[in-house]
Structures are given as structure tokens and as C-alpha cells.
Amino acid sequence: MSASDDKSGDIMLIPGAEDTIDPATFEQILEMDEDEVEREFSRSIVYDFFGQADSTFKKMESSLEKKEGEYLKELSELGHFLKGSSATLGLTKVKDSCEKIQHYGSQKDETGVKDITEKESCDKLKTTIAQAKKEFLEVKDVLKEYYKDTD
Amino acid sequence: MDSNQAGGAGSSNSSDFVRKLYKMLENPSDESVVRWGNDGDSFVVLENEKFTKHILPKHFKHSNFASFVRQLNKYDFHKVRHNNEENGQSPYGPGAWEFKHPDFKMNNKDALDNIRRKAPAPRKPNQPNETDMLVPSQQMDMVSGQLMATQAQLHALEGRYNELSIHHSMLLQEVIGLQKTVVNHEHVMQQIMTFLHGVDATQRRNSKLSFGPNGAQPPNGNIEGANQAADDDNPASPLQHASKLLSETNADVMLNPRNLEQMNEITMRMNGTLTTPPPDFARAAVRPTSRGPPSASSAGSMRLENLDNLVYPVGQSNGIDPMYSEHINNIPYAAPPKAVDAAEPKFLEGRKKSTIPDPGWIRPPQILLVEDDPTCRRIGSKFLYAFHCSIDSALDGLEAVNKMNAGSKYDLVLMDIIMPNLDGVSACHLIRQFDTTPIVAMTSNIRSDDISMYFQHGMNDVLPKPFTKEGLLHMLEKHLVHLKKPSAQGEGMAAPQPVQIARQLVLKEEDSPAKSPATVSNWNSPSQMPGVSPVGSTVTDEYAQALQGQPVQHPGAYSVNPMQANIGYNSSPQMQMQARQQQQQQQQPPASHRRQISDISGGDDMSNPAKRQQMYAPHMPQQMNPMQQRPR
Structure with missing residues (x-):
């Protein structure tokens, strides 16, 4: 929020961007914008992603709470799903956490190698989902800041 | 004796023209028009008009006095002037032309051999006026x-x-x-x-x-x-x-x-x-102008712009035919749909400020992008669009299989692996039962055993996720070599x-x-x-x-x-239709194995070529997928 004086258009100058966003990946999306002021394309992608992430986190939380059916498998799939879009946008931290969610959901450790118990999975999922969500909100602030000066 | 020579043998060395000239002067009946000069060392044309009309055609097969004079000049005859005489008049009358050559003399046929055509000499500036007049016709x-x-x-x-x-x-x-x-x-x-x-x-x-x-x-x-x-x-x-x-x-x-x-x-x-x-x-004309003119630059595309405002002729498909990907660049850009969950495939269209060079396809490659994640799908489409491809998309493996089974032809399929309803590997496996279009796996799961599994099920390549523009372009160029323009084809x-x-x-x-x-x-x-x-x-x-x-x-x-x-x-x-039908006939037997799929997709347009024009119509199989709503 403090970077409202930043007119250079470089998202990496916004505080918090440096370790949450992969500049190369994000910039190749920015390159697709036809208008560098409006940034209609990347903006709509990013804001759609916000909605997508919000609803995915909600699903994750309720799924982990209810523990119905193959909830772990579902959590793994949700993690994979969000991993894909965050990776495409270059939101590295969110992506890494989502990858962990994917592994925990399939009852593996965070590297996807060793098996873990359902209990372990649930515990790890709980903290990791919370962490992913926090990271998402952080990067959301950065992105909102970035798109704000053309609002 | 002299005269014999003149008529026959003696002429062997002299030129035709000179002989004819001499012969002409031997004819006494024409004396009133043309004759030897008084001293026998020149000849005189007394009546220009008669000479031109009657004598010239007889001997030289033309009736052009200027031409005759030019010919004389070529043989170094010169017009005799009488400026030194009192009244500046020729003794033969005012309209007479007298020509002279040192070797052209009455009763001296031997000398005729010495009259030769001049080598084309540079014109002398002091040439008489008459020759000036003759020059243009010579050039002509x-x-x-x-x-x-x-x-x-x-x-x-x-x-x-x-x-x-x-x-x-x-x-x-x-x-x-x-x-x-x-x-x-x-x-x-x-x-x-x-x-x-x-x-x-x-x-x-x-x-x-x-x-x-x-x-x-x-x-x-x-x-x-x-x-x-x-x-x-x-x-x-x-x-x-x-x-x-x-x-x-x-x-x-x-x-x-x-x-x-x-x-x-x-x-x-x-x-x-x-x-x-x-x-x-x-x-067809509009297309090259709407894209960067890569090799077809210069006059070609410039000229084409004139044709832009031609009306669409009412043809086979009444103007815009969505089947023809060439249109993709002509359709004004519509904002990409906000709601990406519609099962409807979309062309992303619009004009592109070009940070990306035109890969130079001979026609826009038809790409099927199979991807459940809207973010990836939109960015992928955008990149593909920037590479001058025309894009169709499917939200999961099942939709992709249905599309291909319904006869849609693509040059390349980009296939996500983990998708709801039907994953990419299974989809690929199914598609391989009836189609050989190259399929590239698009995935973040790129461990070696994953990759070998992809290949086993008929995938042709792997594009690791998250993909970059360069990686994507590389894939396209690798698998669509046959669509590349061989420079200036x-x-x-x-x-x-x-x-x-x-x-x-x-x-x-x-x-x-x-x-x-x-x-x-x-x-x-x-x-x-x-x-x-x-x-x-x-x-x-x-x-x-x-x-x-x-x-x-x-x-x-x-x-x-x-x-x-x-x-x-x-x-x-x-022709295309025929070709497609042929292709279809070839596909028909295996396709019937997968009949249930094409049945579900309402897809008896297999046999109905007229319907294929609307092959992008969204008759997709929601009814089949109770689980489709899941991970959004």
C-alpha cells in the first residue's frame, strides 16, 4: 500500500513482491496486454484468479472440516488445481504451498516421496492451507497495489 | 562492252543499291524525271514528285524520297549545292536535287565497285539540314x-x-x-x-x-x-x-x-x-494485412490493403465462416469472457501489438488447448493467439476426446494431464484409437516415470508447466514444421x-x-x-x-x-470437404468403437458434412459429467 507513489509500473518495486512473485513469469503475461495503462488482459486474469483462489480456499477449509468421503483426495486435487494457476501467474509462494497441499492430500510428505498417515496429513493440511491462504492474501495485496494506479 | 559489265558481271562487287541506281539512269524514258548530270559525274532528280511516285517504286520498291536520300547518304553521295552561282539556283531548275559521288560517273561502271556503304559514323554537326530531318526516322x-x-x-x-x-x-x-x-x-x-x-x-x-x-x-x-x-x-x-x-x-x-x-x-x-x-x-485478401507482413512484405501486402473494403461476396458460407481460421484475425477483439466456466470453446481474438515475431505459418495452425484451469487456459490461449494460431479449447479430457471424435481437425493438441472427468493421459489414449494429431502434454508432473507414461499412451511431447512463451513457441515450431513458410513460398x-x-x-x-x-x-x-x-x-x-x-x-x-x-x-x-470426408471414412471403423462417446456428444455430425461448419457449437456433454462442477 505504501507504494502508491510508484509510477514506474514495475511490480517488483512494490514491497512484498520480491519473494512472492516470479518476475519473468508474471511479466510475460503483462506483455500480452495491449494497453499498458489499462492492462485489461492481465488485470482480468489476475482478478479472476483472486476469485478462483478464494473459492478454492473455501472448498479446502470446508472439506478439511467435514472430512467426508475421499476428502483427502479432493484436497489434493484442489491443491493441484490452485498450484497450476498460481504457477502460471508466477506466484511462487502460493504455488509452493499448493504443491504441499497436493502431496499431503495424497498422504505423502511435502516432497511427495514418503507416505504419511491420515492424521499427519490432516494436521499438515490445516497449517499449510492457512499458510497458503496467508500467502495468497499477501500477494493479492501486491497485485491490487499494482493495478490500483490505473483504477 | 562497258554497258555489258554494268548490266551483269561487273556488278559483282558493287552494291545492289548502286547498281540499281545506275540502272535507273540508263533508262532513257525517265530522262525527264531523273538523268545524269550535264558533266556525267552526278545525277539529277528533276521532278521530285514524279520520281517518288513512279521511279522509286520501280527500282527500289518503296516510295519514300527521304529514305532514298538517306540511302544515298549512306553510300557517301552528296547533294550538290550551287551557292557559289549567281542566283544560288541549280542549273537544272529550282526543284532539282543533284547528287554526286566521286566514283559514280556515267560510262564508268568499274568505279561503282568503289562505292561502299559508309561505316556508321558519328554525325557531323555541320551536316546539311536535309540529313537532320532524316535522322528521326532512322532512329525510329x-x-x-x-x-x-x-x-x-x-x-x-x-x-x-x-x-x-x-x-x-x-x-x-x-x-x-x-x-x-x-x-x-x-x-x-x-x-x-x-x-x-x-x-x-x-x-x-x-x-x-x-x-x-x-x-x-x-x-x-x-x-x-x-x-x-x-x-x-x-x-x-x-x-x-x-x-x-x-x-x-x-x-x-x-x-x-x-x-x-x-x-x-x-x-x-x-x-x-x-x-x-x-x-x-x-x-482471403484481408488476412495478410491484419497480421504483421513477415515475408510477404513490400508491394504485396501494401496492395492488398486496397482490397480491404471490398464486400464479402455471398459465397458458400455467406461471408464469415467460423471454420476458416483466417478470420480469427479479422474479428474485432472482444473482451475475453469473464465467466470461464462455460463449456463453450472460445477463440481469443483481437489485434496484438507485436512484441512477438510472427512465426510465419502458411496458415494459422489449429490448436486444441485442453485445460481445466481457467487461468492457464486463458494465458495459454493468449500466447497461442499471439503466435498467430487459432485456438479451440476443451475443459477436460472428455471434452477433448469428444471434439476430436466428432471430427474436428487440429494441427496440435496441448493437453493438461490432471483434469476432472477424464485426465489427459486417458484422453490421449482414447484419441490415439482414431487420430494421430500430435499431442503435447502440458504438465508440472515431469518426473521421468511420468514422462515415459505419457509417451506410452501416445503423447508426442511434454511442455513443462508453468510454460513460457518461448517454450510454447518452441513446441509449436517443433511439431508444426510442415506449416512453416519456406521463406517466400x-x-x-x-x-x-x-x-x-x-x-x-x-x-x-x-x-x-x-x-x-x-x-x-x-x-x-x-x-x-x-x-x-x-x-x-x-x-x-x-x-x-x-x-x-x-x-x-x-x-x-x-x-x-x-x-x-x-x-x-x-x-x-x-475439395476440403471431400478431403475431410475421406479422412473420416478412414476413421470411421475405429470411431464406431467409441460410439458411446459420439452418441453422447450428439455427434452424428460425423456423417453430416453440412453440420461440420458449426463444429465449434457448444454441444458439449455436461449431462454426462455429474462431477464436473467440482474443483473450481
Whole structure:
């Protein structure tokens, strides 16, 4: 929020961007914008992603709470799903956490190698989902800041 | 004796002209008009008019006094002037012309041999006025001679060109025939492979029986078994190898008969076999302008812009036909849909400020993007669009299989792996039952065992996620080599066809005055040239026009050609339709295995070519997918 004086258009100058966003990946999306002021394309992608992430986190939380059916498998799939879009946008931290969610959901450790118990999975999922969500909100602030000066 | 020589043998060394001249003066009946001079060392034309009308034709086969004088000059005769005499008048009368040569004397025929044609000398500035007057006609002769020669040359070239274009079309036919043969062989090969796989499977089953489930190495050389999923349920490695080779060198993909057919059609059109006017003139014309003009730059695309505002002719498909990807660049950009959960495939369209070079496709590659994640799908589409591809998308493997099974033709499929309803690997496996379009796995799961599994199920390549623009472009170029423009392909083909094209252009363009059909046709047929001396104005006018017309016509010709190339592709829906139907017939038997899928997708448009135009219509199988709403 403090970077409202930043007119250079470089998202990496916004505080918090440096370790949450992969500049190369994000910039190749920015390159697709036809208008560098409006940034209609990347903006709509990013804001759609916000909605997508919000609803995915909600699903994750309720799924982990209810523990119905193959909830772990579902959590793994949700993690994979969000991993894909965050990776495409270059939101590295969110992506890494989502990858962990994917592994925990399939009852593996965070590297996807060793098996873990359902209990372990649930515990790890709980903290990791919370962490992913926090990271998402952080990067959301950065992105909102970035798109704000053309609002 | 002297006179004998003059009439016959003695003349052997002297020139025709001089002999004729001498002979003319021997005729006493013409004395009142032309005769020897008083001293016998010159001759005098007394009555210019009579001489020109009656004597000249008799001896020199023309009636042009100026020409006669010029000839005399060439032989170094000189007009005798009488300026030194009192009144400046000739003794033979005021209208008389007296000519003299030191060796041209009455009764001295031997001396005639010394009269020779002058070597063309540079004109002396102090030449008498009369010669000045003669010079233009001399030049005219030269120019007209050159013109004739040029036209003869042109005629020869035209004949040669026609010959070559006939050969060209014959060759095209041959190559098309060969391609068909190769494709047929390819299909035979695939059937053999299928059969061998069956045999192989039986063998493996048998060997399993005899060696037990974890038995030693099966006798048929299955070495994959150990390091794969620790079972021997894989096809024998020679078979795998062969399958892979087959899929790599797939004739269906590598040979694109459509290109040739389109060339062929252009040739036919040019040779006049096909006289129908190109129905989709404008449609094809707009395309090159709306994209960066890469190699077809220069005159070509500049000229085409004039055609932009032509109306769409009411053709086969009434203007815009969504089937033709060429349109993708013409459709004004619509904001990408906000709601991406619609099962409707979308073209992302619009103009692109170009940070990306045009890869230079001969036509926009048709790409099917299979991706459940809206973010990835939109960015992928955007990149593909920037690479001048036309994009169709499917939200999961099932939709992709249905689309392909319903007959949609793509040049490349980009396939996500983990998707709801039907994952990418299974989708690929299904598609491989009836189609050989290259499929590239798009995934973040790129461990080596993952990758080998992708290949086993018929995928052709892997594009790791998150992909980059460069990675994506590399994939496209790798698998769509056959769609790359070989530098300046289209232009070279029909360039030397100024005449017919010029005529077509005349119909379309009023702004090029030099291209009236009349001019063109005259230029085209030298035989129409008047045979008389071209001093008159007609020929030179034509020549001048032709000269002007030539440079104008050429850009014209060049600009039309790429367009025609497109027309060829565009305006032959019948041919394409046939080709597709053929392809379908080939696909039909395996397709019927998967009947349930095509049934579900409402897809009896397999057999209904008319419906294929709407193949992007969203008749997708929601009803089949109770789980589809899941991970959004």
C-alpha cells in the first residue's frame, strides 16, 4: 500500500513482491496486454484468479472440516488445481504451498516421496492451507497495489 | 562492252543499291524525271514528285524520297549545292536535287565497285539540314526493330511460361497422388501395428502363464518390464519403438495434402480450367494485412490493403465462416469472457501489438488447448493467439476426446494431464484409437516415470508447466514444421502471370490506368503489331504504354498471388470437404468403437458434412459429467 507513489509500473518495486512473485513469469503475461495503462488482459486474469483462489480456499477449509468421503483426495486435487494457476501467474509462494497441499492430500510428505498417515496429513493440511491462504492474501495485496494506479 | 559489265558481271562487287541506281539512269524514258548530270559525274532528280511516285517504286520498291536520300547518304553521295552561282539556283531548275559521288560517273561502271556503304559514323554537326530531318526516322526504325525483338522475346517467354505451368500442374498432380499413397501406406502400417500389439499381448499372456506372474524375463525381449511398474505388462520394446517411430514420422501430419491441393487449384484456375471467379476474394485478401507482413512484405501486402473494403461476396458460407481460421484475425477483439466456466470453446481474438515475431505459418495452425484451469487456459490461449494460431479449447479430457471424435481437425493438441472427468493421459489414449494429431502434454508432473507414461499412451511431447512463451513457441515450431513458410513460398509460385491477373485486377481496381485490358492484350500478342514502318504513332504509343504498364503490373501480379494462394485454400470448401470426408471414412471403423462417446456428444455430425461448419457449437456433454462442477 505504501507504494502508491510508484509510477514506474514495475511490480517488483512494490514491497512484498520480491519473494512472492516470479518476475519473468508474471511479466510475460503483462506483455500480452495491449494497453499498458489499462492492462485489461492481465488485470482480468489476475482478478479472476483472486476469485478462483478464494473459492478454492473455501472448498479446502470446508472439506478439511467435514472430512467426508475421499476428502483427502479432493484436497489434493484442489491443491493441484490452485498450484497450476498460481504457477502460471508466477506466484511462487502460493504455488509452493499448493504443491504441499497436493502431496499431503495424497498422504505423502511435502516432497511427495514418503507416505504419511491420515492424521499427519490432516494436521499438515490445516497449517499449510492457512499458510497458503496467508500467502495468497499477501500477494493479492501486491497485485491490487499494482493495478490500483490505473483504477 | 562497258554497258555489258554494268548490266551483269561487273556488278559483282558493287552494291545492289548502286547498281540499281545506275540502272535507273540508263533508262532513257525517265530522262525527264531523273538523268545524269550535264558533266556525267552526278545525277539529277528533276521532278521530285514524279520520281517518288513512279521511279522509286520501280527500282527500289518503296516510295519514300527521304529514305532514298538517306540511302544515298549512306553510300557517301552528296547533294550538290550551287551557292557559289549567281542566283544560288541549280542549273537544272529550282526543284532539282543533284547528287554526286566521286566514283559514280556515267560510262564508268568499274568505279561503282568503289562505292561502299559508309561505316556508321558519328554525325557531323555541320551536316546539311536535309540529313537532320532524316535522322528521326532512322532512329525510329531502330526503335521499332528493338520493339519487335523484345516482343518476340516476350512471346517466347510467355510460351515457355505456359509450358512450365502445365508441367507444374502435372507435377502437382503426381505429388498429390504420391501423398495419398503414402498416407494409405501409413494407415496400413498402423493397422499392422495394432495387429502386432494384439499378437504381442497374447504372447505376453502366454509367457506369464508359463513363467508365473513375476517370472523371469519374458522370451519376447521385454526389457522394459523391470524398470517400469515392475510388471511385464508392456508391449515388447521393438513394438514400442516402432510405434514411437510411426507416430514421429506420421504421414498424416508431415504431409499436408491441403497445401498441395490448394496449389493445384490455383494452377488450375490460372490455366483457365476453373473459370469461376474466386468467391472469397476479400476474405482471403484481408488476412495478410491484419497480421504483421513477415515475408510477404513490400508491394504485396501494401496492395492488398486496397482490397480491404471490398464486400464479402455471398459465397458458400455467406461471408464469415467460423471454420476458416483466417478470420480469427479479422474479428474485432472482444473482451475475453469473464465467466470461464462455460463449456463453450472460445477463440481469443483481437489485434496484438507485436512484441512477438510472427512465426510465419502458411496458415494459422489449429490448436486444441485442453485445460481445466481457467487461468492457464486463458494465458495459454493468449500466447497461442499471439503466435498467430487459432485456438479451440476443451475443459477436460472428455471434452477433448469428444471434439476430436466428432471430427474436428487440429494441427496440435496441448493437453493438461490432471483434469476432472477424464485426465489427459486417458484422453490421449482414447484419441490415439482414431487420430494421430500430435499431442503435447502440458504438465508440472515431469518426473521421468511420468514422462515415459505419457509417451506410452501416445503423447508426442511434454511442455513443462508453468510454460513460457518461448517454450510454447518452441513446441509449436517443433511439431508444426510442415506449416512453416519456406521463406517466400507463395510469392514465387505464380508471379510471372501478369496477364490474367492484370485482368482480374482490372475488375477490382480502377486506380491503375496502365492496365486496360486492351493494352494488356496488345502487349500480349506481338502478331497484332502493324507490319508497316512504325513511324506512325500507334505502335509507339502502345510501346510507351506497355513500358509504363510493365512496372505497374508487376507489383500487381505479386500482390495478387499470395492472395490467390489463400483463395485456393479458402475457396475450395468442396475439395476440403471431400478431403475431410475421406479422412473420416478412414476413421470411421475405429470411431464406431467409441460410439458411446459420439452418441453422447450428439455427434452424428460425423456423417453430416453440412453440420461440420458449426463444429465449434457448444454441444458439449455436461449431462454426462455429474462431477464436473467440482474443483473450481
